[in-house]
Amino acid sequence: MRIKEKLKLAWRIFGFFFKIGFFTYGGGWSIIAQMEKEFIEKEKWLSKEELLDIVSVGRSLPGLMIGNVSLIFGYRMGGVVCAVAAVLGIVCPSLIVLMVVTYIYEAFRDNTYVARAMLGIRAAIAPIIGSAGIRLMSGALKDRLCYVIMMVAFVLCAFTSVNIVWIIIGAAIVGLLLNQDKMKGERDDTGIN
Amino acid sequence: MIQELIELFISFTKIGFTSFGGLSMVPLINVEMVNHGWMTQTEVSDIVAIAEMTPGPVGLNCATFAGIRVAGMAGALSANFGMLVPTFTLCLIVAIYYVKFKDSNMMQRILYGIRPAGIGLIFATMLTLGISNYAPGYVISIPSMIVGCMIVAVMIKFPKISVVKIIIIAAILGLIIGGF
Numbered sequence: 001m002r003i004k005e006k007l008k009l010a011w012r013i014f015g016f017f018f019k020i021g022f023f024t025y026g027g028g029w030s031i032i033a034q035m036e037k038e039f040i041e042k043e044k045w046l047s048k049e050e051l052l053d054i055v056s057v058g059r060s061l062p063g064l065m066i067g068n069v070s071l072i073f074g075y076r077m078g079g080v081v082c083a084v085a086a087v088l089g090i091v092c093p094s095l096i097v098l099m100v101v102t103y104i105y106e107a108f109r110d111n112t113y114v115a116r117a118m119l120g121i122r123a124a125i126a127p128i129i130g131s132a133g134i135r136l137m138s139g140a141l142k143d144r145l146c147y148v149i150m151m152v153a154f155v156l157c158a159f160t161s162v163n164i165v166w167i168i169i170g171a172a173i174v175g176l177l178l179n180q181d182k183m184k185g186e187r188d189d190t191g192i193n
Numbered sequence: 194m195i196q197e198l199i200e201l202f203i204s205f206t207k208i209g210f211t212s213f214g215g216l217s218m219v220p221l222i223n224v225e226m227v228n229h230g231w232m233t234q235t236e237v238s239d240i241v242a243i244a245e246m247t248p249g250p251v252g253l254n255c256a257t258f259a260g261i262r263v264a265g266m267a268g269a270l271s272a273n274f275g276m277l278v279p280t281f282t283l284c285l286i287v288a289i290y291y292v293k294f295k296d297s298n299m300m301q302r303i304l305y306g307i308r309p310a311g312i313g314l315i316f317a318t319m320l321t322l323g324i325s326n327y328a329p330g331y332v333i334s335i336p337s338m339i340v341g342c343m344i345v346a347v348m349i350k351f352p353k354i355s356v357v358k359i360i361i362i363a364a365i366l367g368l369i370i371g372g373f
Contacts, residue, residue: 021248023357026322028250032315034356053295053304056311057287063209063279064250071280075288083288087280094249095273098257099266101247105258108246109239113368118246120367123340124359126323131348133315140308149306153313158320167310175306176299 009078010085017070017089022097024090026125028066031090033132035073045077048139060168066090149174197264198271204229205256205275212252222255231263252276340366 058068074086212218226232244254260269294300
């Protein structure tokens with residue numbers, strides 16, 4: 001019985017990610033906004049904090065960011081079965097679309113209507129990602145130190161070529177060392193360099 | 194045939210492990226594709242452009258494209274699985290530990306630092322994508338700016354609207370405005 005329920009959940013998760021997979025533009029970052037809408041607001045499967053954990057960790061590991069994010073989410077929901085279901089769900093749409101596009105790729109590449117529609121979609125990606133970021137802020141920014149970490153991570157990621165993994169490890173160390181006693185949590189040095 | 198499938202798998206496993214998402218993997222893909230003679234330099238830049246026009250990450254789209262070119266459908270699957278090796282190994286291990294220790298005191302302290310950094314990364318991505326989309330080649334694109342403003346207005350007016358609907362509206366706006 002338990003196995004049956006797990007498979008049912010895995011099938012549902014596959015369906016969710018399959019649907020989301022057709023609309024992941026901007027290197028997959030719009031997936032955050034979609035997960036926020038589907039899993040936090042509608043299904044109440046995750047908290048804002050957990051989504052941020054999953055995204056930060058998934059983004060800092062090597063490989064595909066959306067693959068990693070789907071896998072951690074799936075595992076969190078129902079172990080390895082759901083993890084595999086989530087990854088397959090997110091991968092299949094791009095596989096299907098690309099299979100079609102590969103055969104007609106020259107026509108596709110030079111089509112004006114495709115280019116125009118893409119101009120529109122690309123213009124929507126920054127607002128979509130930004131709105132997800134704004135909605136997730138309340139779960140992450142608990143005190144002044146958090147704002148400092150956020151700003152440092154932002155500057156390092158936007159204006160330098162520091163590998164994301166160091167930013168996340170640095171932030172983890174800062175959290176580990178400075179959050180020990182919350183009374184002193186208002187110190188300003190972050191230790192990230 | 195079998196040898197080509199294995200080579201595709203190994204190549205994309207290498208690309209997967211040495212790249213950290215997004216366009217950072219393009220140089221690696223370029224080297225692997227051209228060295229194996231699977232794609233020409235021009236085809237690589239074409240596929241990067243196409244990968245940005247289709248859903249899904251650049252890495253997977255390149256894997257599918259190169260896989261089909263070299264060994265058909267089986268090649269595409271083989272390359273895709275290669276690309277996913279880091280996810281199914283390293284990331285799975287991290288996921289297991291994350292779920293196991295999520296509520297421990299130490300993990301909570303670590304996550305306290307990671308969460309705001311995650312927000313920082315999200316806004317940094319928004320900025321870089323914003324620059325390349327609204328000002329490709331550092332020249333401001335007026336149609337993109339107009340569509341962007343209209344999308345922001347829609348999102349403010351209908352805060353509950355789904356991402357799918359936003360993308361569809363944006364595509365239609367692009368078709369109308371993009372020609373000017």
